Amino acid sequence: MPTPTPGLAEAPSRDALQTIAEGVTDLAGFGIAAISVVRDDGKLELITIAGDGGAGEGILGRRTPVDALMTELEKADDWGLLKFVPHERLDLGTGEEAWGWVPDPDLPTTAGPDAWHPLDMLVAPLYDDQGALRGTLAMDLPLDGRRPGAEQRRVLHTYAVQAGRAVVTALEREALAARVRLADAARIIVRNASSQTSLGAILADSREALAEGFQARGMWIQTFDEDGLGTGTIYSSDGTHIELPDELVAIAERAARRAWDIQTTEVVAPDRPFGPTITIGQGEHILAFLSAIGIGSLLFAPLGAGPECLGNLVLTREPGAPDWSEVEGAAALDIGHDLGRAILNARTFEREHRLVEELQALDVYKSQLIATVSHELKNPLTAILGHLEMLDSTPDLNGMTRSSLAAMGRGAQRLTRVIDDLLLLSKVGDPNNPVIAAPVDLHRVLDDVIDLSSIAAERKHLTIEVDVPPGAVMAMGDADELDRVCANLVSNAVKYTPEGRTITLGLARDGDQVVLTCADAGFGISAQDQERLFTEFFRSTNPEAVAQPGTGLGLAIVSRIVARHHGHIELESELGKGSTFRVYLPAA
Numbered sequence: 279m280p281t282p283t284p285g286l287a288e289a290p291s292r293d294a295l296q297t298i299a300e301g302v303t304d305l306a307g308f309g310i311a312a313i314s315v316v317r318d319d320g321k322l323e324l325i326t327i328a329g330d331g332g333a334g335e336g337i338l339g340r341r342t343p344v345d346a347l348m349t350e351l352e353k354a355d356d357w358g359l360l361k362f363v364p365h366e367r368l369d370l371g372t373g374e375e376a377w378g379w380v381p382d383p384d385l386p387t388t389a390g391p392d393a394w395h396p397l398d399m400l401v402a403p404l405y406d407d408q409g410a411l412r413g414t415l416a417m418d419l420p421l422d423g424r425r426p427g428a429e430q431r432r433v434l435h436t437y438a439v440q441a442g443r444a445v446v447t448a449l450e451r452e453a454l455a456a457r458v459r460l461a462d463a464a465r466i467i468v469r470n471a472s473s474q475t476s477l478g479a480i481l482a483d484s485r486e487a488l489a490e491g492f493q494a495r496g497m498w499i500q501t502f503d504e505d506g507l508g509t510g511t512i513y514s515s516d517g518t519h520i521e522l523p524d525e526l527v528a529i530a531e532r533a534a535r536r537a538w539d540i541q542t543t544e545v546v547a548p549d550r551p552f553g554p555t556i557t558i559g560q561g562e563h564i565l566a567f568l569s570a571i572g573i574g575s576l577l578f579a580p581l582g583a584g585p586e587c588l589g590n591l592v593l594t595r596e597p598g599a600p601d602w603s604e605v606e607g608a609a610a611l612d613i614g615h616d617l618g619r620a621i622l623n624a625r626t627f628e629r630e631h632r633l634v635e636e637l638q639a640l641d642v643y644k645s646q647l648i649a650t651v652s653h654e655l656k657n658p659l660t661a662i663l664g665h666l667e668m669l670d671s672t673p674d675l676n677g678m679t680r681s682s683l684a685a686m687g688r689g690a691q692r693l694t695r696v697i698d699d700l701l702l703l704s705k706v707g708d709p710n711n712p713v714i715a716a717p718v719d720l721h722r723v724l725d726d727v728i729d730l731s732s733i734a735a736e737r738k739h740l741t742i743e744v745d746v747p748p749g750a751v752m753a754m755g756d757a758d759e760l761d762r763v764c765a766n767l768v769s770n771a772v773k774y775t776p777e778g779r780t781i782t783l784g785l786a787r788d789g790d791q792v793v794l795t796c797a798d799a800g801f802g803i804s805a806q807d808q809e810r811l812f813t814e815f816f817r818s819t820n821p822e823a824v825a826q827p828g829t830g831l832g833l834a835i836v837s838r839i840v841a842r843h844h845g846h847i848e849l850e851s852e853l854g855k856g857s858t859f860r861v862y863l864p865a866a
Contacts, residue, residue, distance in 0.1 A: 292325075292326070292448070294444045294447075294448070295313050295325065295326045295441070295444050295445065295448060296326045296328065298311075298313065298415070298437055298440050298441045298444055299311040299312065299313055299326050299327065299328035299329075299415075300328040301437055301440075302328070302415070302417055302434065302437050303328045303329040305433065306417070306430060306433045306434050306437060307420055307421045307422060307426075307430060308329070308417040308418065308419060308420050308421065309329050309418065309419030309420070309421060310327070310328075310329040310417065310418040310419050311327070311328045311329055311415070311416070311417050311418075312324055312326070312327040312328075312415075312416045312418075313325060313326050313327075313413060313414070313415055313416075313441060313445065314342070314413055314414045314416070315412065315413040315445055315448070315449060316344060316411055316412055316413055317341070317601060317603075318601060318602075318603050318604050319341075319549065319550055319601050320343065320344050320345070321341040321342060321343055321344060321549075322341060322342045322343075322344055322347060322413070322414060323339060323340070323341050324337055324338055324339065324340050324341075324342075325338070325339075326338075329419070339598075341549075344411065347401075347403075347414070349369075350363055350368060350369065350399070351363070351401070351403065353367040353368070354367075354399075354401075357431055358431070358435055359402050359403075359435050359438040359439070360400060360401075360402050360431060360434055360435065360438065361400070361401055361402070361403065362398070362399070362400050362425070363398070363399040363400075363401075364395070364398055365395040365396075365397035365398045365399075368397060368398075368399050390424070392424045392425045392427075393423060393424060393425075394419070394420050394423050394424055394425055396419070398418075398425070399416070399418075400416065400417045400418070400426070400434075401414050401415065401416045401417075402414065402415040402416075402434070402438035402441065402442075404438070404441055404442040404445050404446075405442065406442075406446045412442070412445050412446050412449060413441070413442075413445035413449075415437065415438050415441040415442075417434065453603075453605055460491050460492070460605065460606065460609035462487075462491060479624075481499055481513045484617065485497065488591075488593065488613070489593075491609075492577070492593050492606055492609075492610070493595070493599075493600075494577075494593040494594055494595060495573070495594050495595055495596050495599070496573075496593075496594045497591065497592060497593045497594065498512055498513060498592050499512070499513045499581070499589060499590070499591050499592070499617075500512045500513075500527070500530055500531070500534070500589050500590050500592075501513075501581075501588060501589035501621060502531065502534075502587070502588055502589050512527070523567065525563065526563070526564065526567060529556065529560045529563070529564070530578070530590055530592070531590075532555075533555040533556050533560075533578065533590070534555075534578075534580040534581070534587055534589065534590035535580070535587045536554070536555045537555045537578070537579070537580040537590075538580035538581075538582045538587035538614075539587075540554065540555075541611065542554065542555070542607075542611070543577060543578060543579045543580075543607040543608075543610050543611050543614075544556060544577075544578040544579075545575065545576070545577055545578070545601075545602045545607065546561055546564050546565065546568070546575060546576050546578065547574065547575035547576075547601065547602070548565060548574075548575075550575075550601075555578075564576075568594070572596070572597075573594045573595070573596065573597075574594075574595055574596050574597030574598060574599055575594070575595050575599070575601070575602065576592050576593060576594045576595070577592070577593045577594075577602045577606060577607065577610055578590060578591070578592055579591045579592075579593075579607075579610035579611055579613070579614045580611075580614050581614045581617050581618040581621060582614065582615070582618040583615070583618040583619045583621075583622045586618075586622075587618075588618050588621050588622060589618075589621065591610065591613070591614060591617065593610065641707075645703075645704045645707050645708060646704075648700050648703065648704045649700075649701060649704035649705075651700075652697045652700040652701045652704070653701070655693070655697050656694075656697055656701075659690055659693055659694055659697065662686075662690050663687070663690050663691070663694070666683055666686055666687045666690065667687075669683055670683050670684075670687070695829070696829050696831075699829055699831040699832070699835065700831070702762065702835055703814065703831055703834060703835050703838065706759060706835060706838040706839050706842060707838050712842075713755060713756050713759070713842055713843055714756065715754045715755050715756065715843075715864075716754070716755075716756075716757070717752045717753075717754060717866035718752065718753050718754070718755050718756075718757045718760050718866070719750040719751065719752055720751045720752070720753050720760065720764070720785055720792060720794060720863075721746055721747075721749070721750055721751045721785060722750070723757070723760060723761050723764050724744070724746065724764055724783060724785060724794075726761070727761070727764045727765045727768050728742060728744065728768065728783070730765070731765075731768050731769060731772050734769075734772050734773075735772050735781070738772070738775070738776075738777045738778075739777050739778050740772060740775055740777070740778070740779060740780070740781055741779075741780045741781070742780075742781045742782075742783065743780060743781070743782045743783070744782075744783050744784070745782065745783070745784040745785075745795075746783075746784060746785040747785065747786070747787070751785045751786075751787065751792055752792070752865065752866035753792040753863045753864065753865060753866055754843075754863070754864045754865065754866045755843045755863060755864070756843075759839045759843070760839070760843075760863070762835060762836075762839060763794070763836050763839050763840065763861060764794065766832040766833065766835060766836050767794075767796040767836065767859055767861070768781075768783065768796060769832070770832060770833070771796055771797075771798040771800065771857075773826050774798065774800040774801050774826060774857075775798045775799060775800035775856070776799075776800065776801075779798070779799040779800070780798075780799055781796070781797070781798045781799075782795070782796075782797040782798075783795065783796055783797075784797075787865060788862070789865075790864065790865050791845070791862045791863060791864060791865055792862070792863050792864075792865045793860055793861070793862055794860070794861040794863070795858065795859070795860050795861075796858070796859045796861075797856065797857070797858040797859075798856045798857055798858075799855070799856040800856050800857060801818075801820055801822045801853070801854070801856075802820075802851050802852050802853040802854050802855050802856055802857055803818065803820075803849075803851040803853070803857055804818075804819065804820065804853055806819070807819055807820070808849060808851060811833055811849070812833050812834055812836070812837035812847075813834060814830065814831060814834040815829070815830040815831065815834075816830050816834070817830045820853070836861075840861055840862075840863070843863055843864065844864055845861060845862045845863040845864065846861075846862050847859060847860065847861050847862075848860040848862070
């Protein structure tokens with residue numbers, strides 16, 4: 279049996295077609311029988327041949343234009359499903375136009391009006407239920423040397439019916455197999471591409487699926503610059519950046535944008551007309567380039583999302599490989615949509631990633647600036663406070679002078695507190711200054727903070743209730759920073775709670791966490807303010823809260839300290855009813 283041709287010959291129905299051809303030679307009395315199928319390019323491909331052992335040598339896979347066959351059949355005698363063209367009417371053609379297997383015209387012939395001439399043609403066109411030509415069954419060299427009679431035609435008619443059904447089934451199976459193969463490729467591409475956030479990773483994960491799904495020798499993808507003014511980057515099948523001639527790059531970009539507008543793909547091959555996206559001159563230039571690199575044909579598909587064309591996909595095949603089918607073209611266009619969306623998402627992610635890096639760099643710069651300015655202010659303020667103390671101790675100052683010195687001292691002390699807060703904010707926000715964690719007894723820390731706040735609470739007749747378990751309540755962290763968390767929360771509660779009300783403080787162990795609670799019956803915080811409450815320098819929009827002195831740094835410091843201790847803060851608050859802060863910290 280001759281070697282099967284690629285494509286359809288690999289389908290399960292290949293054996294059925296071969297059996298039919300052999301039946302014609304074994305039972306219908308012909309020396310040669312061949313079956314061809316119609317391909318998307320309008321040509322008949324010879325896929326199986328039976329009979330003379332050397333008949334199939336070099337002609338399996340040969341293609342003949344369907345139009346040429348139909349021209350010859352117009353000259354045929356009509357024998358039902360069979361069409362007979364005597365040799366004197368037949369134009370055999372030459373080269374690629376030649377009919378499959380042509381016997382030696384000098385073979386001996388029998389005498390008589392029904393004698394078979396070696397160049398006579400007997401063929402059965404095979405149609406589907408819609409009347410479309412799907413293939414042919416051709417017979418040659420009858421064993422008795424004569425044109426078939428009525429009985430032999432009846433047998434051949436039976437085989438033609440069987441061949442028609444088998445060809446239609448084979449082509450349907452081939453199309454189904456192609457759809458399954460391409461669907462698998464598309465599924466893999468969508469799954470892999472949707473999980474990637476970089477363009478390089480998307481293309482790397484797509485290469486293998488594209489090559490296998492489309493049975494391509496190679497591929498490359500061209501992406502356009504985001505501003506639409508450049509050609510972007512070209513990635514080859516092995517993941518490396520490749521260089522194409524500038525003229526081809528320009529042709530590809532224009533063709534991709536045109537193809538995306540009309541939602542089509544383009545096949546460039548020596549025996550196919552050029553489609554709507556490239557001119558004849560451009561197509562010939564592409565073919566010359568393909569020939570120079572050993573490529574027989576290519577399938578060109580645009581990549582895009584919505585109205586925007588983002589690039590193009592090129593799949594290549596070697597000379598002699600099967601032609602690109604309409605099914606493959608449609609699948610490539612669908613994959614162009616999937617890859618386009620993935621590329622757009624990757625670009626969005628990369629753009630956001632760059633923005634985050636810029637914001638992080640800006641935040642680092644801001645922290646460095648705050649630290650530098652605070653340090654520079656610290657020294658002169660220390661000198662100012664020292665001299666104020668010296669002046670205050672002078673015995674001959676009058677009352678007005680002492681009052682002015684006291685006001686200056688209060689202002690300097692307030693500036694000192696602001697600078698201390700800024701320095702601490704810079705410290706706890708510095709990623710290069712990690713927490714050196716150790717067990718910290720929050721029970722003891724909270725007792726110290728309450729002692730320091732007791733005088734301010736007594737002045738406002740506030741009651742501080744404490745709900746803590748007996749013994750130590752240990753958290754992991756930096757003792758000074760956790761002390762600052764407690765101090766800021768308690769001082770805020772005292773500051774923003776009107777006279778005569780109650781503040782409740784609590785400590786509890788919750789699994790592997792310690793929970794610090796600070797609840798007050800103060801002014802409360804609006805939902806709008808809660809969104810920005812832990813932002814540096816933020817002051818409440820509530821006039822009652824704004825009337826209290828403050829820098830807007832206390833809760834920002836608390837938030838940063840808790841975050842760097844791998845904890846979190848919860849807030850419940852309502853205007854006029856007070857606020858409850860819960861701080862969760864890792865337990866020791």
